[in-house]
Amino acid sequence: MPQTKIHVIHENTNWVEPLRAAFTEIGAPFAEWFISDGILDLSTIPPDGIYYNRMSASSHTRNHRYAAEFTGGLLAWLEAHGRRIVNNGRALQLEISKIAQYTALSDFAIRTPHTIAAVGPDDILAAARLMNGPFITKHNRAGKGLGVRLFQSVDALREHLETPEFEPSVDGITLIQEYIQSPEPFITRVEFVGGKFLYAVRVDTSQGFELCPADVCQVGDAFCPAGAPATAPEFRILKGFSHPLIERYQRFLAANGIGIAGIEFIVDREGEIYTYDVNTNTNYNPAAEAEAGI
Ligand SMILES: Nc1ncnc2c1ncn2[C@@H]1O[C@H](COP(=O)(O)OP(=O)(O)O)[C@@H](O)[C@H]1O
Numbered sequence: 178m179p180q181t182k183i184h185v186i187h188e189n190t191n192w193v194e195p196l197r198a199a200f201t202e203i204g205a206p207f208a209e210w211f212i213s214d215g216i217l218d219l220s221t222i223p224p225d226g227i228y229y230n231r232m233s234a235s236s237h238t239r240n241h242r243y244a245a246e247f248t249g250g251l252l253a254w255l256e257a258h259g260r261r262i263v264n265n266g267r268a269l270q271l272e273i274s275k276i277a278q279y280t281a282l283s284d285f286a287i288r289t290p291h292t293i294a295a296v297g298p299d300d301i302l303a304a305a306r307l308m309n310g311p312f313i314t315k316h317n318r319a320g321k322g323l324g325v326r327l328f329q330s331v332d333a334l335r336e337h338l339e340t341p342e343f344e345p346s347v348d349g350i351t352l353i354q355e356y357i358q359s360p361e362p363f364i365t366r367v368e369f370v371g372g373k374f375l376y377a378v379r380v381d382t383s384q385g386f387e388l389c390p391a392d393v394c395q396v397g398d399a400f401c402p403a404g405a406p407a408t409a410p411e412f413r414i415l416k417g418f419s420h421p422l423i424e425r426y427q428r429f430l431a432a433n434g435i436g437i438a439g440i441e442f443i444v445d446r447e448g449e450i451y452t453y454d455v456n457t458n459t460n461y462n463p464a465a466e467a468e469a470g471i
């Protein structure tokens with residue numbers, strides 16, 4: 178019997194390299210669907226097989242401005258034909274909107290930082306005035322720390338909005354979010370494959386909270402598949418990590434068509450856990466995995 182083909186939907190060839198190697202090693206036939214421009218004839222029938230959607234929220238930063246939108250259409254077409262998809266159209270909706278992520282997380286009683294979404298400078302300032310204490314800005318559609326900046330006051334934000342350094346989110350929606358100050362400079366990323374917990378990894382943020390791991394290794398979205406360069410933050414897989422939150426994350430993932438994901442949380446001084454990012458397009462850190470023997 179011929180083996181089922183795996184179709185990988187993506188827009189960044191670098192990130193597919195580890196998959197190519199792994200599929201080749203296990204002898205799994207696969208095809209790459211590089212999505213940027215393209216055509217989709219709705220009268221055609223999609224090839225048989227399993228689809229793995231790896232479209233990224235930050236695709237627009239690699240000159241693929243409409244890749245995510247186009248993928249949304251493609252997934253609707255695949256779903257209409259009953260194709261099995263790992264990280265389906267709903268997963269993509271979450272990938273490209275932190276508002277969608279946070280509202281879906283709250284369905285499972287998963288705490289997120291207080292967040293106000295705003296469009297346009299006046300409303301961004303109005304949102305900031307509703308915050309008590311330090312807050313950060315971030316893009317609703319982000320993926321590599323886009324627009325993440327810490328402010329101590331509304332005035333500081335006003336000044337920033339007037340400079341060319343202010344860059345609105347590609348979807349026009351800026352989030353104003355309470356700043357969670359962790360006593361130690363790290364965040365935790367929890368990895369899931371097949372909707373099940375794989376491991377948790379601690380990521381050092383001492384080089385600046387606004388740097389996501391990807392910014393340092395310049396590949397975007399997640400961990401550098403080529404291994405961390407010398408200046409990259411440290412990733413350390415936490416041996417035997419267990420927490421009641423994992424079960425809630427798993428139910429959240431199952432309810433939202435997500436099979437493969439990395440979910441990030443931060444812990445404040447009181448030990449309260451805040452979940453703030455869901456990455457349905459995840460890369461792994463080979464150095465940390467080698468060290469943990471995973
Ligand atoms: N509310 C917050 N309080 C403190 N630090 C935060 C907060 N939100 C994000 N960060 C920091 O900024 C980084 C990028 O933010 P994140 O929401 O993960 O955006 P992206 O989707 O672009 O990765 C995080 O990894 C974390 O270090």
Ligand SMILES: [Mg+2]
Nearest residue numbers: 322389441454
């Ligand atoms: Mg993140």
